[in-house]
Amino acid sequence: MPEPVAIQARRAPILAPSASGAVRVLPAADRFVLQMKAPRGAVLPAAAGGFDLSGPLNSVRGTPERFAARLGPGEWLLVCPEGEGTAAEPAIASDLAGRFFSLVAVGHRNAAFLLSGPHAADILNAGIALDLSDAAFPPGSATRTLLGKTEVVLVRVGEAFRLECWRSFAPYVHAFLQDAAREFA
Structure with missing residues (x-):
């Protein structure tokens, strides 16, 4: 019987990274x-693998490049620069x-966008029916919501917004955001 061959999928970018706009x-x-549920009366850990898990629901802790977004009572989206996950995963465990x-590693599943500038919230509000003002969605906020027809995770990073979506929806999300941004160019 032949030796098994290890095959590793290559992650090809769905959209080329852009540096401006x-x-x-x-x-x-x-x-x-x-995902983690604390037994009745137990406390969830404050950190794991260098990620700060202590934030309340709909909040984000960390830096723009490495953060933990708490999206539910026992659910976090953990994001770190490409390549750091191989060390982060066993450290978290x-x-x-x-x-x-x-x-669950989902790096292959998502694509991300950064919206910045004075009209970032206005661009997002073309497809997101949330109040993104500083009072309602201040820096350090995170939520799962819809942009047009697509489920996204929205994270407020300082004055900018990071939007995570499934890779297969990235061309649609990008076109939607670019179209909305033309109004403010």
Whole structure:
């Protein structure tokens, strides 16, 4: 019987990263969905693998490049620069040893955009029916929502917004955002 051959899929960018403009395509990143439920009376850990898990629901902790967005009572989206995930994954598992959790690598699934400038919220509001003002969605906020017909995760990073969507929807999301941005050019 022949020896098994290991095949590793290559992640090809769906859109080329861009460096300027109100809507920028971000480079590939490593991402994980962490789900964990604390037993009754137990406290969730404050950190795992260098990610700060202490934030309340709909918040984000970390830097623009490496963060934990708490999207549900026991759900986080963890994002780090491409290549760091190979070290982050075992570190997270080690820090959560003894707890019941699920950690799924989804870096291949998502694409990300950064919206910045004075009209970033206006561009997003062309397809997102949320109040994105500083009072309602301040820096450090995160949520799962819809942009047009697509489910996205929206993270407020300082004065900018990071939008994560499934890779297969990235061309649609990019075209939608570019079209909305033309109104403010």
